Amino acid sequence: MKTLLLADVALTMDGRGAIHYDAGVLLEGTHILAVAPRAQFDGVEAKRVALGRRLLMPGLINAHTHTPMTLFRGLAEGYSLLTLEGWFEGIRLWELAMTPDMVPPAVSVSCAEMIRTGTTCFADQYFYMDRIAPAVRASGMRAALAYGVVELGDANARDWALRATAGFLESLSDDPRLAGWIGPHALFVDNQLTTIQAELALADEYAAGLHIHLATSGEEDAYCLQHYGTTAVQQMKRIGMLDRRLIAAHCLTIPDEDLATLAAAPFTAVIAPSACMRAGKPAAPLKRMLAEGIGVALGTDNVTANNSYDLFKEMQILGKLMSYREGVPNPIPARTIVEMVTTRAASALGLGSETGSLEAGKRADLIAIDLDAPGFAPHRAQDIYTALVYAVSGMSVTDVMVDGRWLMRDGRLLTVDYRAACERLDAAHEALVARRQRLVTDGELMEV
Ligand SMILES: [Zn+2]
Numbered sequence: 053m054k055t056l057l058l059a060d061v062a063l064t065m066d067g068r069g070a071i072h073y074d075a076g077v078l079l080e081g082t083h084i085l086a087v088a089p090r091a092q093f094d095g096v097e098a099k100r101v102a103l104g105r106r107l108l109m110p111g112l113i114n115a116h117t118h119t120p121m122t123l124f125r126g127l128a129e130g131y132s133l134l135t136l137e138g139w140f141e142g143i144r145l146w147e148l149a150m151t152p153d154m155v156p157p158a159v160s161v162s163c164a165e166m167i168r169t170g171t172t173c174f175a176d177q178y179f180y181m182d183r184i185a186p187a188v189r190a191s192g193m194r195a196a197l198a199y200g201v202v203e204l205g206d207a208n209a210r211d212w213a214l215r216a217t218a219g220f221l222e223s224l225s226d227d228p229r230l231a232g233w234i235g236p237h238a239l240f241v242d243n244q245l246t247t248i249q250a251e252l253a254l255a256d257e258y259a260a261g262l263h264i265h266l267a268t269s270g271e272e273d274a275y276c277l278q279h280y281g282t283t284a285v286q287q288m289k290r291i292g293m294l295d296r297r298l299i300a301a302h303c304l305t306i307p308d309e310d311l312a313t314l315a316a317a318p319f320t321a322v323i324a325p326s327a328c329m330r331a332g333k334p335a336a337p338l339k340r341m342l343a344e345g346i347g348v349a350l351g352t353d354n355v356t357a358n359n360s361y362d363l364f365k366e367m368q369i370l371g372k373l374m375s376y377r378e379g380v381p382n383p384i385p386a387r388t389i390v391e392m393v394t395t396r397a398a399s400a401l402g403l404g405s406e407t408g409s410l411e412a413g414k415r416a417d418l419i420a421i422d423l424d425a426p427g428f429a430p431h432r433a434q435d436i437y438t439a440l441v442y443a444v445s446g447m448s449v450t451d452v453m454v455d456g457r458w459l460m461r462d463g464r465l466l467t468v469d470y471r472a473a474c475e476r477l478d479a480a481h482e483a484l485v486a487r488r489q490r491l492v493t494d495g496e497l498m499e500v
Contacts, residue, residue: 054098055079055456060423062087063109063436065394065409069387071436077108079416082455087410106420106450107428107436110409111172112363113397116263116301116322116351118178119162119188120155123480124356132331133357134268134302143356145497149488155183157476162361163191164468169362169446170419172454175299175322175351175401177235177263179213181220185230192459192467194417196401197224198235198263203247210247214254221258229455231401232258238265239272239284239293248291255296261402262293266300266321268333273305285310294319299400301351304328304336311337311344320347320400323392325370326360327353335377338370338384349397350389362446363393371441386437420451 055078062075064087076093078085086093124146131142166174173194178184181199188195199217203210217234224232234251236243243251255262266272272284280287285306288294294317303321306314314321323336341348352358352366360366367389374384398408407417423431427443434443452460459467491497 053080054085054096056093056096056098056100057103057108057418058090058100059103059106059108059420061107061436062410063107063440064411065110065391066411075108077410077416077418079456082415082457084410084412084414084416086412103420103451105423107423108410108418108420109440110394110407111417111419111452111454112170112393113349113401113403113408114166114171114174114352114361114363114393115299115320115349115397115400116324116353117162117174117176117361118354119159119174119176119184120150120178120180121354121356122158122162123150123154123477123484124354125359126356128356132333133354134304134327134331134333136269136271138331145488145492145499146484148497149484149491151483151487152180152183154480154484155180156187157473157480159184159187160191160468160473161470161477162355163188163193164465164470164473165361167191167193167452167459167465167468168449168463168470169364170421170449170452171361171363172417172419172452172459173398173401173403173407175233175263177233177237182216182223185220185224189227189230190467192229192454192457194229194403194407194415194454196231196233196261196263196403198233198261200235200237201243201247201251202237203243210244210250214247214250217251218254218258221254221260225258231260233261233263235263238268239288245291248293252292252296261297261299264298264300266303267305268302270305273307283307283310285313289313289317297402299349301353302328302336303341304333306337308337308340311341311346314341315345318347320349320396322349322351322400323370324351324353324358324366325373326366327357329369329373330357335373338374339378342384342388347396347400348392349400350392364440364444364446364448367393367441386435386441389441390437415454416456417454419449419453422448422450 057077062072076090128142132138175196177198179200201213221232395408425448
């Protein structure tokens, strides 16, 4: 049975930048059959769903998250999580006190908040990925899940993490919506060369992408200059890391002379402006990256550092931050910013032919936004991309669909019971605080 969604506007994000008014999106099963003005569907046999004064657009893609860290939201205020020292002081004890059963409620709350604000797909990176995947699957979202490898020089931890990563990649090999990735936390500083080489071998074996943090503070460059006599990017190139699909969060301090190397690689810099601004770090050189031809996408990062999953907010913050950085109005066009959460993000995740735009043959991953919500008026005067980036909130999203299945209808979440998930998260949080206190009292964890 075909379904025809009818709405006032369809923003396709296709290569031609087509925007249809009084539009129809024809679906069959999990896929889009056609997107066109409604008149072209006259006589087509399909179940008609009249959405009315809505804007249909591709579901948004959050290219850098750590969903279990919703457990720590509010607990690391005042710490920069973009330096090893800040992570050590602000997060380490909480992570050591966390137990695997605390992960699923944090992931469910994360998925619910992403769906509520129009995100249909995300790239996650963390350990306990085996506990993350079932909660994501239950939400109906699409995701690239990177199994976090943190070793800090411990060979046993490394061997265990690598075996667990292989098992995880194997377990997702046939999943229709979840892709297994590999997530070295950060290179060189806390993943040794032998570990990175083992991760690259796994990436080849499972055709998996790599999701890392890069250039958050210059620590990798300092380490690589000392140990290898070159920058982190050049060392990555030397060991073959830039031959594989790679997404790298932040990219704040990459030396200018390394940008051309990244442009030639299947590499995407994931900009996370809120995390960067809240940590008091300088902004990534996005304008220069775009000019060089480097792949770029947008991510919220964890909500301990952000503290929101709303990609509409994040687009707005990015646009304003870049104006502030460059000292001119709108150095990054609003349309480019929307591409960073749609087409460009889809390409970064290897999903360019699957999602990221409303086009025939792609997956039915889409959202509807209320055109009567604050920010759109005057409707005929405003450029749609500008309204989406600078005026509209994720709370104006009314409906969300992934693979042809509604995850939210008229603002009501259908796959995640948000209230119940929040209650479970509150209980997990209480258990976390108590456990940390107990471990410190017993001398098993040392306060810094
Ligand atoms: Zn991160």
